[in-house]
Amino acid sequence: MCGIAGIIGKRAVNPLAIKAMTDMMSHRGPDGEGVWISEDGGTVFGHRRLAIIDPTPAGAQPMRDVSGQFVITFNGEIYNHIELAQRLRDEGVSFRSKCDTEVVLEAYKAWGAKCVDQFNGMFAFAIHDARTGQIFCARDRFGEKPFLYVETPEFFAFASEYKALFCLQGVDAEIDDLALLRFLHQPRQGLDDGRTTMFPSIRQLLPAESLIFNPKSMNSTTTRYWDVHADADLGKMSEPDAVVRFHELLKDSVRIRMRSDVPVGSCLSGGLDSSSIVCLNREILGPHVPYQTFTGNFPGSPMDEATYAEVVRQAAGVSGHDVSPDAGRFEDELPELVWFNELPFGSASQFAQWSVFRLARECGVTVLLDGQGADELLGGYEQYYTPYLTALSQVRPAAEVAAEHRRIAARYPMAFSGRPAGLTGNLPVAVRHRLANWSGRGSDFLFGLTREMAVKVSTDNQRQLDESFNPLSRVLKDDCLHAHLPTLLRYGDRNSMAHSREVRLPFCDHRLAEFVLSLKPQILMGEAETKHLLRAAMADVLPDQIVRRWNKQGFLPPQDDWFRGPLLPLLHATLASAEFSSRGYWNKPWWDSLLRRFEAGERHLTWMLWRPLMAEAWHRHFVRRIAGLPRVAVFQ
Numbered sequence: 001m002c003g004i005a006g007i008i009g010k011r012a013v014n015p016l017a018i019k020a021m022t023d024m025m026s027h028r029g030p031d032g033e034g035v036w037i038s039e040d041g042g043t044v045f046g047h048r049r050l051a052i053i054d055p056t057p058a059g060a061q062p063m064r065d066v067s068g069q070f071v072i073t074f075n076g077e078i079y080n081h082i083e084l085a086q087r088l089r090d091e092g093v094s095f096r097s098k099c100d101t102e103v104v105l106e107a108y109k110a111w112g113a114k115c116v117d118q119f120n121g122m123f124a125f126a127i128h129d130a131r132t133g134q135i136f137c138a139r140d141r142f143g144e145k146p147f148l149y150v151e152t153p154e155f156f157a158f159a160s161e162y163k164a165l166f167c168l169q170g171v172d173a174e175i176d177d178l179a180l181l182r183f184l185h186q187p188r189q190g191l192d193d194g195r196t197t198m199f200p201s202i203r204q205l206l207p208a209e210s211l212i213f214n215p216k217s218m219n220s221t222t223t224r225y226w227d228v229h230a231d232a233d234l235g236k237m238s239e240p241d242a243v244v245r246f247h248e249l250l251k252d253s254v255r256i257r258m259r260s261d262v263p264v265g266s267c268l269s270g271g272l273d274s275s276s277i278v279c280l281n282r283e284i285l286g287p288h289v290p291y292q293t294f295t296g297n298f299p300g301s302p303m304d305e306a307t308y309a310e311v312v313r314q315a316a317g318v319s320g321h322d323v324s325p326d327a328g329r330f331e332d333e334l335p336e337l338v339w340f341n342e343l344p345f346g347s348a349s350q351f352a353q354w355s356v357f358r359l360a361r362e363c364g365v366t367v368l369l370d371g372q373g374a375d376e377l378l379g380g381y382e383q384y385y386t387p388y389l390t391a392l393s394q395v396r397p398a399a400e401v402a403a404e405h406r407r408i409a410a411r412y413p414m415a416f417s418g419r420p421a422g423l424t425g426n427l428p429v430a431v432r433h434r435l436a437n438w439s440g441r442g443s444d445f446l447f448g449l450t451r452e453m454a455v456k457v458s459t460d461n462q463r464q465l466d467e468s469f470n471p472l473s474r475v476l477k478d479d480c481l482h483a484h485l486p487t488l489l490r491y492g493d494r495n496s497m498a499h500s501r502e503v504r505l506p507f508c509d510h511r512l513a514e515f516v517l518s519l520k521p522q523i524l525m526g527e528a529e530t531k532h533l534l535r536a537a538m539a540d541v542l543p544d545q546i547v548r549r550w551n552k553q554g555f556l557p558p559q560d561d562w563f564r565g566p567l568l569p570l571l572h573a574t575l576a577s578a579e580f581s582s583r584g585y586w587n588k589p590w591w592d593s594l595l596r597r598f599e600a601g602e603r604h605l606t607w608m609l610w611r612p613l614m615a616e617a618w619h620r621h622f623v624r625r626i627a628g629l630p631r632v633a634v635f636q
């Protein structure tokens with residue numbers, strides 16, 4: 001896990017530019033740094049190393065092959081590097097190290113651009129290929145690792161973080177306000193679901209994309225190398241067979257993500273996903289190998305899951321470390337939290353995640369497994385029940401679907417709550433906007449924008465789904481690969497890297513996605529159970545108290561209490577600031593009214609008030625800070 005950077009120009013690149021980029025990402029790689037410069041000086045790669053696999057100097061980067069024709073700067077982990085190395089040895093390749101970086105380099109030499117098809121891992125890398133004179137770049141299938149880049153007529157530059165690119169002269173920090181507001185309207189999209197970013201001058205490789213850059217023409221070609229397609233045979237699989245196969249795949253995914261030459265532990269919330277990983281790890285490691293877990297607790301809050309985490313620790317025989325994020329520390333650390341996250345984030349849960357990774361650093365555990373991705377892949381959110389019933393109605397009798405609807409509603413009362421029904425809910429955005437501002441009611445984020453901007457944001461947040469899948473799986477696929485999960489993965493990358501920790505996600509294994517998304521909908525969410533398949537697969541692994549937890553509880557601090565108490569002055573100051581009033585897109589009177597309603601007791605408005613607070617904190621602690629960065633000339 002590292003930070004990568006590179007500049008390819010029409011003439012000799014300034015070495016100070018790449019140094020500024022890697023210094024800006026020192027938190028991503030405190031164990032080493034390196035720079036490689038081509039003979040003509042027109043291509044420069046930089047690297048900051050967090051040593052995980054083969055931490056000896058043999059794994060230092062940028063790495064050159066024995067011929068000197070190939071150079072790589074690599075961020076991530078290839079979990080199946082042992083198996084790939086053996087395949088390459090069988091083809092006559094000799095290795096000088098035991099690290100996965102060299103496996104990536106040799107795989108590219110042997111198989112070219114198709115090497116990415118063989119990797120099971122999280123990665124972002126660039127390879128200088130002297131044979132073709134081109135640069136080959138790629139990003140992993142789920143987008144766990146970032147690959148940001150800038151293309152100008154004079155140079156191509158890439159990095160793991162925005163702030164590294166803003167070290168360069170010629171990289172404009174202009175903001176796309178529409179992208180920001182799209183995200184604030186629906187935090188599951190807007191910032192990570194397109195090649196364009198919040199900053200129009202910077203683009204990103206999307207998950208499962210590769211890019212070839214030609215320094216002669218200064219042009220690039222982007223290719224999507226992987227996708228999930230509906231498999232009719234898997235759609236016929238019986239539930240018992242699916243449960244067995246899923247258990248095998250998940251256990252193997254956990255097993256290969258345990259490969260490390262530094263200490264490995266787990267994030268443990270006490271929920272189904274992280275608990276499954278911890279208990280599978282106990283099976284893999286055996287009963288006597290020490291294993292550490294890290295939990296964020298919120299004492300006195302209904303969101304606290306400490307008792308469930310303890311149940312898992314006792315059942316698995318693992319040790320535990322706890323941290324209790326509070327409002328005071330949140331406010332104190334907000335500037336650095338925003339700076340390292342780089343883009344706005346959706347709730348205070350990101351501070352809880354940040355705190356857990358900080359705790360792991362304090363305890364000396366470098367690698368952490370986490371349950372991120374299970375909800376999006378396996379149907380862990382109650383709102384998935386609407387597309388589930390639509391899918392079920394296509395294959396089962398109406399009476400059976402109605403009975404299932406009743407069972408779901410009894411267990412998950414909020415499963416079918418959505419946009420208000422009736423005339424008002426169906427009116428055009430512009431009309432609802434006018435009514436809300438006239439009445440002083442409503443809690444739609446769009447009402448807090450100017451009317452023109454509200455209409456535009458609403459229109460741009462419509463999505464197109466893959467119709468080749470059933471109605472449930474098409475929503476799950478979109479959330480996994482395009483909309484929701486990539487945003488959560490960005491949070492995980494930035495929060496872990498801020499503390500020089502590596503987070504690994506067993507549920508983000510392409511084998512699981514290829515298997516699960518083609519199964520019958522009732523295997524995923526049948527019997528009125530979210531993540532029905534995971535519960536069935538873990539029935540003999542997890543404590544029954546965890547398997548039968550029906551409530552979906554996010555990893556979330558008590559934002560309501562924080563906003564009604566310690567953070568209330570910050571809310572007032574944000575909405576009263578001159579910067580807030582000057583943006584041009586906020587409907588300030590509505591926000592002032594919303595704050596008064598919140599103080600009068602409408603606690604559900606916490607979620608809405610977070611959004612301007614976050615937007616203005618981002619402007620203050622990231623945008624303003626990058627504007628003050630010294631810029632380095634790209635060329636000598």
